Amino acid sequence: MFAPDKITQLLDGTYEDPDGLGKQRVDTRSLIIAPKLDGMERDLVKALDLGRHVAVVSDQTTHAILGQRVERALAGLCRVQSLVLPEAPHPDDETVSAIRKATTSADALIAIGSGTINDLCKYASAEDKKPYAVFATAPSMNGYTSVNAAITVHGHKKSLAAQAPRGAFFDLAILAAAPKRLIRSGLGDSLCRATSQADWLLAHLLLDQPYRRLPYALLKDDEAPLFAQSAALMAGDLAAMERLVRTLVLSGFGTAIHGNSQPASQGEHLISHYIDMLGDPARPLVYHGEQIGVTTLSMARLQQEMLKRPPRLGPDSETEASFTSRYGETLGPSCWADFAHKRLSAEKAEALNDHIARSWPDIADKIAAISLAPDHLEKVLKAAGAEITPEAIHLPRAFYDQALLRCREIRNRYTFLDLAANGGRLAPMLANL
Incomplete structure (x- = not known):
């Protein structure tokens, strides 16, 4: 039946x-x-x-x-x-x-x-x-x-x-x-289920933010077959195309039921949004999902490394003045209005450190259980002929590292980027992301 x-x-x-x-x-x-x-x-x-x-x-x-x-x-x-x-x-x-x-x-x-x-x-x-x-x-x-x-x-x-x-x-x-690139873009946008779920689950387990299983239950039956068919998808197989469309549609429905983009847009999308906002206007055209494929690999690597040992968090030192200096008189205050909601004070950092000391093994196990290995995600993209490096999508490595380091400042979503930055581990890891 x-x-x-x-x-x-x-x-x-x-x-x-x-x-x-x-x-x-x-x-x-x-x-x-x-x-x-x-x-x-x-x-x-x-x-x-x-x-x-x-x-x-x-x-x-x-x-x-x-x-x-x-x-x-x-x-x-x-x-x-x-x-x-x-x-x-x-x-x-x-x-x-x-x-x-x-x-x-x-x-x-x-x-x-x-x-x-x-x-x-x-x-x-x-x-x-x-x-x-x-x-x-x-x-x-x-x-x-x-x-x-x-x-x-x-x-x-x-x-x-x-x-x-x-x-x-x-x-x-x-x-x-x-065009093949648009099909690869849809595949790339589907790839981030695992990283976005890991980020959202982190915010739930660490900060007690609301979280729902529904968006991911909707995708459960279609994700693995789609990833296994990525080569067939690019060869014009209509069954594989239907699987991709179902995945895209169900992902959208998951966000619609929740009421915002949280289930499908976390750290990997913050990196992409930063690139779109502050990248070179003369950069050749890169589609959203092509970019998300690359940023998803970076987030998967970051999450994998961060789960290996508990971080020790420190407070954020940024101020509204530093945001205005960095982003300008218009964009600076707008970004600060978002970032200020999640900015860690010394007191909040210490409270989180106590929570991490008590609960990190359980947090790490639950997040690992819903994650996909970076090597597996990379294999899916390669089978479809998709690009997997920043340089291949016309991003100088120095700017991409800047995006990884700063993108958490543009939206009020606490992700593994914040965890790594607050733990003093993001900057040293950039070259491996």
Whole structure:
């Protein structure tokens, strides 16, 4: 007898929470993963009740791949506004404002694309209290079904509250034909389950922060088969592609149910966000998941080393003035507002040291039990032909080390980066990460 499908259970509200919080339902009404969706678009959108005026938002590439097809299918069903953004739009507050201004009269938005297009539409529609749906063009990230959007505001990359798509649709034939780098990007974004869970569990066991098993229970059945099929994925195998899409979708649902990105975005994403915020603007294009693959390997190595022996923590010495000096008059205070919440005082450091002295073996065992070895993660990436070093994704080693050292300062999430820094062990370890 086959186990009930978790996606179906989440859509119809019958998934039982492993933490005893009852049956769970997501806000997304319809989610279809199919070998082909050509000819189905009209009926899929009609069932969502998006209104009489729909804005279809794409960029020049995704408009040609799928946007035109969706617009033709919707002709006669509703008034269709075609909004084609310039190539490679930026996921920032200015682009959000431009989309909102251009779609003032629309009842709903339909995103045609992947990471950036989805985040822009998700956030813009939420700000205007309109529904949105998404037709995916690449399996490049896990944000399709999440309720957060990665948007840069005045230079500070943030994870902002947005909304779930009313419908999310995945044509496997289109996804399998996406550029190989975008497929590797989705694999890279899936790789960080282990490191993000380890960081979040650390914050729970050390600082008594809330923690949920549900996001990881959702991924349990699909993660290992996906990692075993990474070579087949790159060869165009539709079964492997479906496994990747399921992993991305379920990861997004896990964050949606929790209410923020904590289950899937911890230290590895802090490193990546720092790179995006402060890296060389002339750096060649690197996709989010390609970067996450590399930063995940660094976090896995750091976590493995830190678990070997208990750290002795000291207080943070940083001040708001030092943040302003380092990051400038705009970004500095914004980063400090986040960092100040987790900044360790001398008293807090000593209390944590007492806790570590009593409980470290238990903490280390529980985190090790849900972790994956760095060598295994590296093997998964290599089988897909993905890059595994900072230099291969156009990051000078000196800047990457700076990102490892400083990225914990940009967000209020206590991770193994903080544990290592507070224990005086992060800087000496940089060369091995």
